[in-house]
Amino acid sequence: xxxxxxxxxxxxxxxxxxxxxxxxxxxxxxxxxxxxxxxxxxxxxxxxxxxxxxxxxxxxxxxxxxxxxxxxxxxxxxxxxxxxxxxxxxxxxxxxxxxxxxxxxxxxxxxxxxxxxxxxxxxxxxxxxxxxxxxxxxxxxxxxxxxxxxxxxxxxxxxxxxxxxxxxxxxxxxxxxxxxxxxxxxxxxxxxxxxxxxxxxxxxxxxxxxxxxxxxxxxxxxxxxxxxxxxxxxxxxxxxxxxxxxxxxxxxxxxxxxxxxxxxxxxxxxxxxxxxxxxxxxxxxxxxxxxxxxxxxxxxxxxxxxxxxxxxxxxxxxxxxxxxxxxxxxxxxxxxxxxxxxxxxxxxxxxxxxxxxxxxxxxxxxxxxxxxxxxxxxxxxxxxxxxxxxxxxxxxxxxxxxxxxxxxxxxxxxxxxxxxxxxxxxxxxxxxxxxxxxxxxxxxxxxxxxxxxxxxxxxxxxxxxxxxxxxxxxxxxxxxxxxxxxxxxxxxxxxxxxxxxxxx
Amino acid sequence: xxxxxxxxxxxxxxxxxxxxxxxxxxxxxxxxxxxxxxxxxxxxxxxxxxxxxxxxxxxxxxxxxxxxxxxxxxxxxxxxxxxxxxxxxxxxxxxxxxxxxxxxxxxxxxxxxxxxxxxxxxxxxxxxxxxxxxxxxxxxxxxxxxxxxxxxxxxxxxxxxxxxxxxxxxxxxxxxxxxxxxxxxxxxxxxxxxxxxxxxxxxxxxxxxxxxxxxxxxxxxxxxxxxxxxxxxxxxxxxxxxxxxxxxxxxxxxxxxxxxxxxxxxxxxxxxxxxxxxxxxxxxxxxxxxxxxxx
Numbered sequence: 001x002x003x004x005x006x007x008x009x010x011x012x013x014x015x016x017x018x019x020x021x022x023x024x025x026x027x028x029x030x031x032x033x034x035x036x037x038x039x040x041x042x043x044x045x046x047x048x049x050x051x052x053x054x055x056x057x058x059x060x061x062x063x064x065x066x067x068x069x070x071x072x073x074x075x076x077x078x079x080x081x082x083x084x085x086x087x088x089x090x091x092x093x094x095x096x097x098x099x100x101x102x103x104x105x106x107x108x109x110x111x112x113x114x115x116x117x118x119x120x121x122x123x124x125x126x127x128x129x130x131x132x133x134x135x136x137x138x139x140x141x142x143x144x145x146x147x148x149x150x151x152x153x154x155x156x157x158x159x160x161x162x163x164x165x166x167x168x169x170x171x172x173x174x175x176x177x178x179x180x181x182x183x184x185x186x187x188x189x190x191x192x193x194x195x196x197x198x199x200x201x202x203x204x205x206x207x208x209x210x211x212x213x214x215x216x217x218x219x220x221x222x223x224x225x226x227x228x229x230x231x232x233x234x235x236x237x238x239x240x241x242x243x244x245x246x247x248x249x250x251x252x253x254x255x256x257x258x259x260x261x262x263x264x265x266x267x268x269x270x271x272x273x274x275x276x277x278x279x280x281x282x283x284x285x286x287x288x289x290x291x292x293x294x295x296x297x298x299x300x301x302x303x304x305x306x307x308x309x310x311x312x313x314x315x316x317x318x319x320x321x322x323x324x325x326x327x328x329x330x331x332x333x334x335x336x337x338x339x340x341x342x343x344x345x346x347x348x349x350x351x352x353x354x355x356x357x358x359x360x361x362x363x364x365x366x367x368x369x370x371x372x373x374x375x376x377x378x379x380x381x382x383x384x385x386x387x388x389x390x391x392x393x394x395x396x397x398x399x400x401x402x403x404x405x406x407x408x409x410x411x412x413x414x415x416x417x418x419x420x421x422x423x424x425x426x427x428x429x430x431x432x433x434x435x436x437x438x439x440x441x442x443x444x445x446x447x448x449x450x451x452x453x454x455x456x457x458x459x460x461x462x463x464x465x466x467x468x469x470x471x472x473x474x475x476x477x478x479x480x481x482x483x484x485x486x487x488x489x490x491x492x493x494x495x496x497x498x499x500x501x502x503x504x
Numbered sequence: 505x506x507x508x509x510x511x512x513x514x515x516x517x518x519x520x521x522x523x524x525x526x527x528x529x530x531x532x533x534x535x536x537x538x539x540x541x542x543x544x545x546x547x548x549x550x551x552x553x554x555x556x557x558x559x560x561x562x563x564x565x566x567x568x569x570x571x572x573x574x575x576x577x578x579x580x581x582x583x584x585x586x587x588x589x590x591x592x593x594x595x596x597x598x599x600x601x602x603x604x605x606x607x608x609x610x611x612x613x614x615x616x617x618x619x620x621x622x623x624x625x626x627x628x629x630x631x632x633x634x635x636x637x638x639x640x641x642x643x644x645x646x647x648x649x650x651x652x653x654x655x656x657x658x659x660x661x662x663x664x665x666x667x668x669x670x671x672x673x674x675x676x677x678x679x680x681x682x683x684x685x686x687x688x689x690x691x692x693x694x695x696x697x698x699x700x701x702x703x704x705x706x707x708x709x710x711x712x713x714x715x716x717x718x719x720x721x722x723x724x725x726x727x728x729x730x731x732x733x734x735x736x737x738x739x740x741x742x743x744x745x746x747x748x749x750x751x752x753x754x755x756x757x758x759x760x761x762x763x764x765x766x767x768x769x770x771x772x773x774x775x776x777x778x779x780x781x782x783x784x785x786x787x788x789x790x791x792x793x794x795x796x797x798x799x
Contacts, residue, residue, distance in 0.1 A: 014513070395635065397650075398649055398746065403648075434796070438612050438790045439605050463615075
């Protein structure tokens with residue numbers, strides 16, 4: 001392009017004004033699928049924090065609980081300590097691979113059916129439809145000047161949205177504290193607030209202030225994302241539409257307009273006339289139903305695109321129209337561009353869900369699950385950590401023997417009191433001379449090993465002294481191994497360290 | 505230089521610089537919201553400097569709006585910590601030393617509290633590791649098993665309470681005479697006795713007559729009265745070091761030993777009963793005892 005053409009070009013803005021999307025109501029198979037997931041997933045989200053799980057008296061009985069103050073995470077029978085948060089990484093890995101797999105098989109069904117953004121947007125749109133009417137009524141209402149009726153509708157709609165947003169955040173905080181207690185606490189806060197207001201007093205800060213703050217944050221984001229931003233989150237904010245291009249291929253099913261059948265598109269009358277004259281006329285009657293029902297305003301007839309969340313509502317819309325005009329259904333369907341090309345060449349349809357890509361995803365996922373399960377099933381329910389004294393590294397006793405001090409922390413992740421014997425192997429002759437907490441000394445068993453008791457679900461820090469009697473060889477640094485052994489089960493844990501000396 | 509060139513597509517002024525012939529940089533103004541935040545932060549900063557202590561006039565700091573200071577915060581935190589720990593300190597105050605030996609939780613608390621007391625009061629002389637500032641410095645190593653005034657918990661509590669040559673009425677004290685300064689022994693005699701002392705731990709001193717040294721040790725100077733015939737000390741006389749082991753408070757070289765005999769030694773440790781509460785003294789004794797040398 002030369003300078004002159006660039007300068008003569010019409011000045012135009014690079015900014016595209018947002019056009020409000022007013023999705024039309026639709027019924028059909030995919031709408032049913034979406035309702036199914038919406039109802040079940042929301043039910044799970046709201047009910048889960050209230051489910052109980054008996055862990056004994058000294059532990060919370062909530063099935064799923066992120067106990068941040070006590071650094072414990074509970075999932076039914078599984079209890080995760082902070083040093084084990086890599087299990088979360090594992091869960092995320094399996095989830096990602098499952099996402100890759102579904103995308104490679106059937107496109108972005110996650111976006112269309114399961115994504116929280118989609119589910120909450122669906123709820124918000126449904127409420128909007130109840131209050132303001134369907135697509136036409138909403139467009140008309142948008143254009144209408146402000147009136148009492150319009151204001152009332154808008155007010156009711158936004159209030160309903162806010163209530164749902166509040167409950168969204170309200171349910172999320174229940175995963176971080178005892179659900180029943182928190183609900184009681186929040187109810188109490190509300191009661192106090194209104195009592196103060198009604199008695200003309202200044203309301204004080206609520207008791208569950210932190211919970212209120214988090215609820216406000218989540219309520220705010222829900223209202224903003226599902227109420228105001230909606231499809232813009234999918235199109236402009238979400239990285240997934242960008243990533244999916246790398247995860248899908250020509251064999252992946254996607255919501256596809258079968259242009260081999262639909263084109264060229266004409267109105268019904270014209271297409272009938274042209275067909276009678278023996279000219280080409282496609283099945284698409286250009287009724288725009290597929291665009292109007294789309295929650296992101298996508299015209300699927302332009303082909304697969306970033307804004308399509310693969311929910312299938314356009315398939316329902318098109319099938320309904322095709323039934324009315326007496327043409328075969330599935331003009332829009334889960335299909336591949338490859339199949340369209342095949343049909344145009346007169347070849348047969350084919351769908352290969354089993355191919356190297358899906359197999360790799362499947363195996364990677366299975367391997368992750370097996371590794372996670374295996375490490376969880378065999379994870380240490382006991383731990384031993386050893387910290388050598390920094391200063392002094394060693395102590396020379398009056399009789400020429402050497403002494404090293406260690407801080408040993410034993411972990412007992414089991415909900416019962418256990419006892420361990422503590423032994424050391426290291427330089428010839430080295431032995432544990434004392435195990436203590438301050439001046440409280442632990443005693444030796446008959447076999448000569450020190451015995452340490454640890455309460456349920458806790459850790460115990462011990463001071464351990466190891467003595468190497470005077471001998472001809474004075475170590476500079478010798479390896480040393482501490483071994484703790486459960487006196488009941490025989491479970492054994494070791495941790496290596498060093499025995500330090502002046503060397504000679 | 506007044507230059508104005510408007511870019512057609514964006515409608516924004518360019519900087520006027522051109523690269524590669526026709527590549528021009530837009531002089532896009534800062535967004536309004538950014539400029540607003542910039543001004544607000546300046547206003548905020550000025551207000552902030554008055555709200556929180558900042559302005560010094562002479563030697564006075566302007567009073568603060570919310571009566572806040574970081575020092576005040578520290579005091580509040582310390583008071584809160586004191587309140588939290590008060591029940592445990594009260595328990596420690598009442599506890600006998602036998603209680604400490606049998607109550608693991610209380611002993612643990614005493615150990616940790618003692619670590620804090622030690623860090624605030626004892627580190628300067630005994631070192632962060634409780635092993636003396638350096639070997640032979642005269643500041644005793646508290647981690648080894650050699651104790652001049654006893655290594656039992658009871659002994660340590662008492663030593664911390666009354667100190668050594670501290671002037672406290674119950675002070676722990678004894679005297680290592682200055683044999684050279686007092687002219688009790690001459691230089692040769694001191695050398696001989698030093699050679700004899702070194703022989704207890706299997707060492708020797710060139711030019712020292714051990715037989716003469718032994719005679720001085722047992723008779724003329726009567727070192728054995730405090731240090732024992734075999735140099736291992738006399739249990740009835742606390743404070744007299746064992747000369748036969750490998751631990752030397754003031755250094756174990758011949759030179760250091762001769763210095764000790766010539767000038768005497770009078771190490772001092774202050775009494776802590778006026779500065780520490782009985783609970784703190786118990787706590788620091790537990791900490792020192794559990795370093796490893798405690799008996």
